[in-house]
Amino acid sequence: MQQLLQNIRDGKLSLARIPDPLVQPGELLIANSASVVSAGTEKMVMDLAKKSLLGKARERPDHVRRVLEKVRNEGLLTTIRQVREKLDSPMSMGYSSAGIVLACGAGVQDYKPGDRVASNGPHAELVSIPRNLCARVPDRVPFDQAAFAVLGAIAMQGARLAETGLGETVFVIGLGLIGQLAVSILNAAGCRVIGTDLDAAKCELAMRMGAELARPNLSAQHVADATRGLGADAVVITASTQSNGPIELAASAVRQKGRVVLVGVVGLELDRRAFYFKETEFVVSCSYGPGRYDADYEERGRDYPAAYVRWTEQRNIQSVLDLMARGKLDVTPLISHRYAIERATDAYAMIESGSEPYLGIVIEYPSIAARVQQPAIRLGNNAQPKATDKPAIGVLGAGNFARMVLLPALAQTGKLRLATLCTPGGVSAATVGAKLEFEQATTDEDALFADPDLSAIVSITRHDQHARHVLKAIRAGKHVFVEKPLCLTIEELEEIEAALVAAGSAAPVVMVGFNRRFSPAAKQVKRVFADVGTPLTISVRFNAGAIPADHWTQDDAEGGGRIVGEACHGIDLATYLAGSPPVRVYAESVGGTGEAGGAPGITDDQCFITLRHANGSISNIAYLAGGDKAFPKERVEVFGGGRVAVIDDFRSVTTCVRGKTKRTKLAGQDKGHQAEVDAFARSISEGGEPPITWGDLRGVSLAAILAVRSLREGSPLEL
Numbered sequence: 001m002q003q004l005l006q007n008i009r010d011g012k013l014s015l016a017r018i019p020d021p022l023v024q025p026g027e028l029l030i031a032n033s034a035s036v037v038s039a040g041t042e043k044m045v046m047d048l049a050k051k052s053l054l055g056k057a058r059e060r061p062d063h064v065r066r067v068l069e070k071v072r073n074e075g076l077l078t079t080i081r082q083v084r085e086k087l088d089s090p091m092s093m094g095y096s097s098a099g100i101v102l103a104c105g106a107g108v109q110d111y112k113p114g115d116r117v118a119s120n121g122p123h124a125e126l127v128s129i130p131r132n133l134c135a136r137v138p139d140r141v142p143f144d145q146a147a148f149a150v151l152g153a154i155a156m157q158g159a160r161l162a163e164t165g166l167g168e169t170v171f172v173i174g175l176g177l178i179g180q181l182a183v184s185i186l187n188a189a190g191c192r193v194i195g196t197d198l199d200a201a202k203c204e205l206a207m208r209m210g211a212e213l214a215r216p217n218l219s220a221q222h223v224a225d226a227t228r229g230l231g232a233d234a235v236v237i238t239a240s241t242q243s244n245g246p247i248e249l250a251a252s253a254v255r256q257k258g259r260v261v262l263v264g265v266v267g268l269e270l271d272r273r274a275f276y277f278k279e280t281e282f283v284v285s286c287s288y289g290p291g292r293y294d295a296d297y298e299e300r301g302r303d304y305p306a307a308y309v310r311w312t313e314q315r316n317i318q319s320v321l322d323l324m325a326r327g328k329l330d331v332t333p334l335i336s337h338r339y340a341i342e343r344a345t346d347a348y349a350m351i352e353s354g355s356e357p358y359l360g361i362v363i364e365y366p367s368i369a370a371r372v373q374q375p376a377i378r379l380g381n382n383a384q385p386k387a388t389d390k391p392a393i394g395v396l397g398a399g400n401f402a403r404m405v406l407l408p409a410l411a412q413t414g415k416l417r418l419a420t421l422c423t424p425g426g427v428s429a430a431t432v433g434a435k436l437e438f439e440q441a442t443t444d445e446d447a448l449f450a451d452p453d454l455s456a457i458v459s460i461t462r463h464d465q466h467a468r469h470v471l472k473a474i475r476a477g478k479h480v481f482v483e484k485p486l487c488l489t490i491e492e493l494e495e496i497e498a499a500l501v502a503a504g505s506a507a508p509v510v511m512v513g514f515n516r517r518f519s520p521a522a523k524q525v526k527r528v529f530a531d532v533g534t535p536l537t538i539s540v541r542f543n544a545g546a547i548p549a550d551h552w553t554q555d556d557a558e559g560g561g562r563i564v565g566e567a568c569h570g571i572d573l574a575t576y577l578a579g580s581p582p583v584r585v586y587a588e589s590v591g592g593t594g595e596a597g598g599a600p601g602i603t604d605d606q607c608f609i610t611l612r613h614a615n616g617s618i619s620n621i622a623y624l625a626g627g628d629k630a631f632p633k634e635r636v637e638v639f640g641g642g643r644v645a646v647i648d649d650f651r652s653v654t655t656c657v658r659g660k661t662k663r664t665k666l667a668g669q670d671k672g673h674q675a676e677v678d679a680f681a682r683s684i685s686e687g688g689e690p691p692i693t694w695g696d697l698r699g700v701s702l703a704a705i706l707a708v709r710s711l712r713e714g715s716p717l718e719l
Contacts, residue, residue, distance in 0.1 A: 001017075001018055001019075001020050001124060001125040001126050001374070001426075002015050002016070002017065002018070002124070002125055002341055002342070003015070003016055003018045003092065003122065003123065003124035003125070003427065004016075004092070004093040004094065004122070004123040004124070004344050004345075005090035005091065005092060005093065005427065005431070006045055006046065006049055006090060006091045006092075006093050007049065007088065007090050007091075008045075008048070008049045008088075008089070008090075008091055009049075009088050010049075011046070011049040011050035011051075012049075013046065013049075013093070013345055013348050014345070015341070015342070015344055015345055016090070016427075016430065016431070017377060017430065018124070018377075018426045018427055018430045018441075019374065019375050019376055019377050019426035019429060019430060019441050019442050019443045020125075020126050020373045020374050020375050020426065020443065021126055021127065021128045021375075021424065021425050021426050021443050022128070022373075022375055022424070022443050022444060023102075023103040023104065023105045023128055024105050024128050024424055025105045025106040025107055026105055026106070026107050026108060026130055026131060026299075026300070026301045027105045027108070027128045027129055027130050027131065028101050028103075028104055028105070028108065028111055028117065028119070028128070028129055028131060028134050029101070029102045029103040029104075029105075029126065029127075029128050030097075030099045030100065030101055030102065030117060030119055030121060030126070030127050030128075030129060030134075031099045031100050031102050031125065031126055031365070031367075031368045032097045032098070032099040032121060032123075032124065032125060032126070032127060032365045033098060033099040033100065033143035033144075033147075033364070033365055033367075034097065034098055034099070034143045034144045034146070034147040034362055034363065034364055034365065035094050035096060035097035035098075035121070035122070035123050035147050035362070035363045035365075036094075036096045036097070036147045036148050036151060036177075036360060036361065036362055036363070037094065037123075037347060037348075037351070037360075037361040037362075037363065038094070038095065038096060038151060038177065039176070039177065039351055039358060039359070039361060040176055040177070040178070040240045040264075041095075042093055042094070042348075042351075043351055043352070044240070044265075045091060045093070046348065046351075046352060049091075088431075088435070089403065089428070089431070089432075090427065090431050092122040092123075092124070092427060093122060093123050094121075094122040094123035094124075094363075095120045095121070095122060095150060096118075096120060096147055096148060096149065096150035096151045097118070097119055097120075097121040097122070097123070097127065097147050097150075098116070098117065098118040098119070098137055098143045098146035098147040098149065099116075099117065099119075099121075099127075099143065099365070100114065100115070100116060100117075101113050101114060101115040101116075101117055102126070105128075107301065108131050110131070111131065111134070111136075115136060116136065116137040116139070116143070116146070117134045117135060117136060117137055118134065118135050118137055118146045118147065118149035118150065118317060118321060119133055119134040119135075119150070120133045120150045120288075123341070123344060123363055125341065125365050125366075125368065126368070126373075128424070128425065130298050130299060130301060131301055132291060132297055132298055132301055132303060132312070132313070132314045133298060133313070133314065133317075134314070134317075135149060135314055135317040135318040135321055136318065136321070137149075137321055138321060138322065138324070138325035140325050141321060141324045141325050144335065144338075144362050144364070145324055145330075145331050145332065146321060146324070147362060148181070148320075148331045148334070148360065149317050149320045149321050149324075150288060150317055151177060151178060151181060152181045152185070152317075152320035152323075152329065152331075153288040153289060153313060153316040153317045153319075153320055154178055154181075154263060154285075154287060154288055155178050155179075155181035155182035155185055155238070155263070156181075156185055156288075156289070156311075156316045156319060156320055157263075157285050157286070157287070157288060157289040157311075157313075157316055158178075158182055158236050158238065158261050158263035158285045159182055159185050159186050159189065159236065160289070160311055160316075161259075161261045161283050161285050162186075162233075162234035162236055162259060162261050163234070163259060164186070164189070164191050164233050164234050165189075165190070165191075166189075166190035166191075167190065167191075167192065168191055168192070168233040168234070169191065169192040169193075169194060169223075169226070169227050169230075169232050169233050169234075170186050170191045170192070170193055170194070170232060170233065170234045170235070170236055171194045171195070171196075171218075171223050171232035171234070171235045171236070171250070171253050171254070172186070172193060172194070172195040172196075172206075172211070172235075172236050172238060173195075173196055173197075173235060173236070173237045173238065173239050173246045173249060173250060174196075174197060174237060174238040174239025174240065174246065174264055175195050175196070175197035175199070175202040175203060175205070175206045175214065175238075176197075176202070176238065176239075176240070176359070177334065177359055177360055178238045178263060178264070179195065179197065179202075179206070179238035179239070180202070180205060180206060180209050180334055180359070181329075181331070181334075182236055182238055182263070183195055183206050183209045183210050183211050183214075184209040184210050184328075184329050184330075184331075185320075185323065185329065186210075186236075187209070187210025187211070188210070188323055188328040188329060192212050193206075193210060193211045193212055194211065194212060194213045194214065194218065194222075194223060194226055194232065195211045195213070195214035195218075196214065196215060196216065196217065196218035196249075197214075197216060197239075198216055198217070199216070200215075200216050201357060202359075203215050203216055205333060205334075205359070208333050209333065209334075212226075213226055219249070219252075219253075220249060220252035220253040223253040224253075227255075230255050231253060231254055231255030231256070231258065232253050232254050232255060232258060233254075233255060233258055233259075234254065234258055234259045234260070234261065235249075235250040235253055235254045235258070235259075235260045235261070236261045236263060237250055237260065237261065237262045237263060237264055237266060238263045238264045239264045239266055240264045240265050240266070241264075241265075241266055241267070242266070242267050243266065243267050244266070244267035244268070244269045245266075245267075246264075246266045246267075247260075247262075247266055247267065247268065247269075247270060248271065248274070251270075251271060251274035251275055251278075251280060252274065254278065254280055255278070256278045256279065256280075257278065257279050257280070257281075258278065258280055258281070259280070259281040259282075259283060260275075260280055260281070260282050260283070261283050261284075261285055262282070262283070262284045262285065263285045270282070287313070288313035288316055288317065289311055289312055289313040289315075289316040290304060290309050290311065290312050290313065291304060291309075291312045291313045291314065292313050294550075295550055295552065296550065297312070297313075299552075331360065334359055334360035335359075335360045335362055336357065336358045336359045336360055336361065337350070337356075337358055337360075337361045337362070338361075338362045338363075338364060339361065339362070339363055339364070340363075340364055340365075340366075341363055341364065341365050341366075344363050347361050347363065375426075375442055375443045375444040375447070376420075376440055376441065376442035376443075376444060376447065377430065377440065377441055377442075378439065378440055379430065379433050379434045379437075379438055379439060379440060379441055380434055380437065388417050390415060390416055390417040390685065391415075391416055391417065391455035391456055391479075391681075391684050391685050392416075392417040392419040392453050392454050392455055392456075393410070393416050393417065393418065393419060393454060393455065393456045393457070393458055394419055394420040394421075394422065394448035394451065394454045394456075394457050394458070395407065395410065395418075395420070395421050395422065395438075395457075395458045395459075395460065396422050396423075396445060396448065396457065396458065396459045396460065396461050396465075396469060397422075397423065397459065397460035397461040397483075398421060398423045398428035398429060398432045398433075398460070399428075399460065399461075401460065401483070402432075402460040403428070403432055405673050406458075406460050406483065406513070406673065406677065407421075407432065407436055407460075408436070409673050409674045409676075409677040410436075410458065410677055411436045411437070412674065413674070413677050413678050413681045415678070415681035415682065415685050416456075416681050416685075417439075418436060418437060418438045418439065419438065419439050419440060419451075419453065419454060420438065420439065420440045420441070420442055420447075420448055420451070420454070421433035421436075421438045421440070421441050421442070422441075422442045422443065422444065422445055422447075422448055423441075423443065424443060425443070426441065426442075426443045429441035429442060429443065449472045449473065449476045449478065450476070454478060455478060455479060455684060456473075456478055456479035456480065456481065456508075456509075456680075456684050457469060457472075457473045457478050457479070457480045457481075458480075458481045458482075459480065459481070459482045459483065460483045461483075462552065462558060462559065463485055463488060463553070463558065463559050463560045463564070463565050464488060464557060464558045464559070464560070466482045466483070466485060466486060466487060466488075467486070467487035467488065467489075467492035467493075467495070467496060469482060470482050470486065470487070470496055470510060471495060471496060471499055473508065474496070474499040474500060474503060474507065474508060474510070475499060477503075477506065477508060478508055479508040479509040479510075479511075479680075479683075479684045480508065480509070480510055480511065481511040481512075481513065481677075481680050482510075482511070482512055482513065483512075483513040484512050484513045484514060484565070484566075484568050484569065484572075485512070485560060485564050485565055485568050485701060485704060486510075486512045486697060486701045487701060488556075488557075488560040488564060488705070489705065490702065490705055493698065493701055493702060493705070496510075497694075497698065500694065509680070509683050509684055509690045509691075510690065510694065510697065511676075511679075511680045511683070511690060511691055511692060512572075512692065512697050512700075512701075513676065514568070514569060514572035514573075514576075514676070514692060514700065515569075515671055515672040515673045515675075515676045516569055516572065516573045516576075516650070516671055516672055517572060517573055517576035517672065517676075517692070518672030518673075518675035518676040518679060518691075519650050519670055519671050519672035519675070520666055520670055520672075520675075521636075521647045521650045521651075521652075521653050521666060521670070522573060522576065522577065522636075522647070522672065524645075524653050524655075524664065525577060525636070525638055525645040525647060525653060525655075526576070526577060528638075528643060528645045528655050528657065529577070529638065529640060529641065529643060529645070532640055532641030532643065533641070534640055534641050535578075535613075535615060535616035535617040535618070535640065536577065536578055536617040536619075536638055536639065536640035536641075537617070537618055537619070537638070537639045537640060538574045538577055538578060538617065538618070538619035538620070538636070538637070538638050538639075539619070539620050539622070539635075539636070539637040539638075540570035540573055540574055540619065540620070540621050540622070540634070540635075540636050541622040541624065541634065541635045541636075542566075542567065542569075542570060542621075542622065542623045542624060542633065542634055543624060543627045543628075543629070543631050543632065543633050543634070544562065544566065544605055544623055544624060544625045544627075544633075545625060545627070545629050545633075546605075546625045546626070547562075547605075547625070549600075549601040549602045553565050553566070554602055554605075561604050561605075561708060562604060562605040562623065562625070563587070563604055563605070563607065563609070563623065563704055563707050563708050563711075564704045564705055564708060566623070567607075567609060567621055567623040567704065567707070568700060568701070568704040570609075570621035570623065571609070571611065571619075571621055571700045571703050571704055571707075572692075572696070572700045573636065574611060574613075574619035574621065575613070575619075575696055575699060575700055576696070577619075577636075577638055578613045578615065578617035578619060579615065579617075580613040580614045580615035580616075580617055581613065581614055581695055581696055581698075581699030581700075581719075582611040582612065582613055582614075582619075582699050582700070582703040582719055583612055583613065583614050583718065583719050584611070584612040584716055584717065584718050584719065585609060585610070585611055585612075585703045585706050585707050585710055585716065585717055585719065586609075586610045586710050586715070586716035586717070587607055587608065587609045587610070587707040587708070587710040587711045588607060588608055588711070589603045589604055589605075589606055589607035589608075589711050590603050590606040590607070590626070591603065600626075602625075604708065604711060605623060605624075605625035606623075606624055606625050606626050607622075607623055607624075607707075607711065608620060608621070608622050608623075609621040609622075609623065609703075609707045611703060617640075632648060632649040633649055634647070634649050634650065635647065635648055635649070642657075642658075643655070643656065643657045644656040644657075649669060650666070650669050650670055650671050650672075651665065651666055651668070651669050652664060652665045652666060653666070676691065679691035699719060702719050703719060706719065
């Protein structure tokens with residue numbers, strides 16, 4: 001299929017060939033009929049993409065701070081590589097479209113194939129969109145108008161936040177596309193609408209859309225004159241400018257105890273006095289309404305009960321469509337241009353050049369009723385598979401970690417044939433796959449496991465998918481490398497072990513991304529204690545950094561929590577250094593007792609995990625999210641046999657042996673990612689023992705799962 005993509009690094013906008021997406025659980029697969037260019041927002045993206053690296057930094061100082069933190073923690077060269085990779089990731093353009101449902105994902109019962117829907121899908125022929133971001137299009141509303149519904153929901157939410165009623169006056173500042181929609185919606189609600197914009201033509205259009213008065217450069221006095229000296233009951237700012245002018249005008253034009261709602265993007269150097277003496281309320285509207293950017297609502301489909309949240313983003317979108325069906329909102333006057341998807345880049349060239357006046361630009365798509373879906377495409381010049389004796393691999397996932405770390409490592413190992421890259425939406429599969437010279441991009445996960453040409457599967461996906469991918473690979477007779485963790489539950493671990501037992505001597509290699517044991521620092525420390533026969537004491541400390549409580553990794557079902565999903569690295573490293581699997585685990589985390597204050601919402605990521613190993617060694621994993629990111633992230637200390645070794649952030653190793661202290665500074669931070677991939681590649685291409693024994697994989701995975709249970713039960717648990 002075709003989709004519009006913006007490259008942020010080089011500023012290039014392209015109509016890319018992408019594998020057709022397949023419907024995902026909780027989502028609708030939609031064949032777009034029309035989409036609308038949000039010229040203001042999308043031009044901002046284009047302008048940012050065309051700026052130099054310094055210009056981009058000036059636009060996003062928050063990102064600069066994160067980059068500087070990365071330089072301190074991971075080194076300059078690593079940070080530069082990761083920043084470039086991030087900038088090379090294309091951005092999908094567009095977020096307001098309409099079309100026909102082709103398929104419904106698991107758990108979706110309120111839509112059926114053939115339904116007409118509007119969604120926040122991008123400019124693409126096919127989109128898979130969460131159900132809470134879709135709404136039904138009434139039969140009498142054509143697709144070219146329904147495609148405005150999500151943009152209309154932005155205006156609708158601004159109108160709702162204005163909290164005005166029949167006969168009240170609303171002053172709309174900025175009469176672009178969102179401003180025009182706001183004028184019409186407020187008029188439909190029985191409000192008197194006054195509007196202003198620098199463009200006289202837009203003011204004239206606003207009069208057609210329902211404004212009672214609209215002129216360029218209206219002042220607060222004009223608003224006062226039109227309201228018998230009262231002032232506007234509310235002001236809705238839909239302008240886009242760095243100037244403080246709109247805010248200053250709003251503060252002057254609103255009546256005492258009125259309300260100012262910011263929908264657009266403007267300068268925010270507020271004059272406190274203007275708001276103070278009028279006791280003016282100032283509200284910032286968040287996109288389409290309640291639920292926006294809430295993963296529970298948008299990604300997991302957990303709706304807010306209407307009794308408590310009457311107007312969610314989905315209900316706002318539906319409300320806009322209902323207004324259209326009743327003839328209360330006619331967007332026909334807003335449509336200034338129409339382009340077929342094949343000519344979509346011409347639309348953006350027109351926007352950038354400003355060669356013509358424009359407002360509502362509709363992109364139209366051909367019918368795909370007779371078209372056979374194509375979930376896989378060949379990349380580059382790879383019309384046929386490459387002739388090589390290297391094992392062919394299929395990779396699932398191309399998220400941030402995959403793109404920045406593991407996929408480059410797979411490409412650099414030189415022992416593997418990069419055959420197929422699979423992602424649900426297809427964009428990353430096509431763009432990242434082409435860059436790393438994969439032969440094929442696909443959105444069909446099952447095709448990888450069924451492909452007899454593939455020797456191995458690499459899963460770099462969200463944690464809840466790992467066990468399923470490992471089981472499918474074992475049953476398909478394919479080697480498998482899965483990013484940590486191996487699984488999230490004891491039941492999954494038992495099922496994987498049973499599958500390996502059933503495969504017997506034909507069992508494939510199972511590898512988990514426990515990279516730290518492959519690092520030069522860990523190997524050096526292992527050598528220091530190679531001839532020590534007594535038990536060791538090991539301390540592994542993570543300055544993990546806080547992440548939001550609603551992040552997917554914190555969700556028990558999806559990410560498994562940070563102990564299972566991340567602290568497992570420390571458990572594996574301790575197991576490797578001790579040379580013995582864990583046999584008992586006990587964990588404690590911070591609590592909320594005492595008068596000094598309660599515990600944070602998430603406490604598992606501020607914990608100590610104590611392990612006893614089979615050979616008598618003991619280890620302690622301190623996984624701590626309560627610190628400062630400026631402090632080094634990881635420190636490992638090993639004591640035993642009259643010797644001491646310390647790893648500092650995988651940059652240096654300090655050893656104390658026979659009274660002599662030696663500090664080795666490594667070439668750079670190396671946590672072993674390339675070495676672990678090389679070890680997996682050798683194992684499947686040359687044979688021999690797996691890079692990590694099943695005993696260690698099982699013991700580490702079980703210890704992480706039981707550490708969480710120990711936190712809950714407050715007692716040590718035997719493995």
